[in-house]
Amino acid sequence: MNKSTIHKTNSFYWDTQGNDFLRAIVLPLYGAYISEEKCQLFGDVSGKKLLEIGCGNGHSLQYQGERKASELWAVDISEKQLEKAAQHLKACGLSAKLICSPMEEECGIPVDYFDFVYSIYAIGWTTDLEGTFGRIASYLKKDGVFIFSWSHPIHRCVASENNKFVFQKSYFDESWCSLSLDEGELTLSDRKLSTYVNALAKAGFVIEQMIEQSDDEIIQLRNDNSDLAKRAQMIPVTFVIKARKL
Known part of the structure; x- marks a missing residue:
């Protein structure tokens, strides 16, 4: 695994394709x-x-700003996504300190400063999970909270064949792979849940809550009969962890 190559591949995708193919998931x-x-x-x-x-287009920042957060900061690997976020926040009458950098690297974010650090479907892009969690812990005040969501690792292990769900890869396989999406390419790793849990513990976090069940009310309200909805009723497609810095 070459971290520099992965960063270059993924930042190029988000700069050029953005959310044209991958629908943005935001608070x-x-x-x-x-x-x-x-x-x-x-x-x-x-x-x-x-x-x-991993703020992407800034809509989750908008959500927090409208809930009267006193300061909004964000880091993202894509210059273009940050430009979109800045434009969107300005149109909403909000502002944030936006930093372009891989989440794994030192980028001038203050330490022992934040009440909350959060990540919505972005933390899985890191090339150094333990290092990233360690940095996040350093950004938080004592008893500060870290909340993140990501694709559940079991989700990408399962494929749909003849109206049945079958395993297509090993849950234990954490190797990096390239994904061809529309006209672009992304590189990522499917980490086990235990990998996330152990990395949090090593960084000095205690887990307060983990959610992996789908909300049936949301599926019903959307009248959703898609393949994803069918999966979500049988296996987790997303997981969310809330952890506190000791």
């Missing part, structure tokens, strides 16, 4: 069928300092 949704409105993981953020890891 109040943590994933297709899990919502902050139902889970209430953040609670009241008014007057709090928040940092988003």
Whole structure:
């Protein structure tokens, strides 16, 4: 694995393709069928300092700004996504400190400063999970909260064949792979849940809550009969973890 190559590949995709193919997942949704409105993981953020890891187009920052967060910060690997985020926030009458950098690297984010660090479907892009969690812990105040969501690792192990779900790869395979999407390419690794849990523990976090079940109400309200909805009723497609810095 060459970290520089992975960063170059993934930042180029987000710069050129953005969310044209991969639909943006933004708060109040943590994933297709899990919502902050139902889970209430953040609670009241008014007057709090928040940092988003992988902010994309800025819509999750808007959500937090409208809930009266006192400061909004964000880091993203894509210059183009940050430009979109800045434009979107300005149109909403909001502002944020936006930093272009891989999440794994030192980029001038203050330490012992934030009440919340969060990441919506972005943390899985890191090439150094333990290092990233260590940095996030350093950004947080004591007892600060880290909340993140990502594709559930079992989800990409399963394929649909003849109206049945069958395993197409090993859950234990964490090797990096390239994905061809529309006209672009991305590189990622499917990490086990235990890999995330152990990395959090090593960084000094205690897990307060983990969510992996889909919300049936969301599926029903959308009248969703898609393949993804059928999966979500049988296996987790998203997981969310709320952890606190000791």
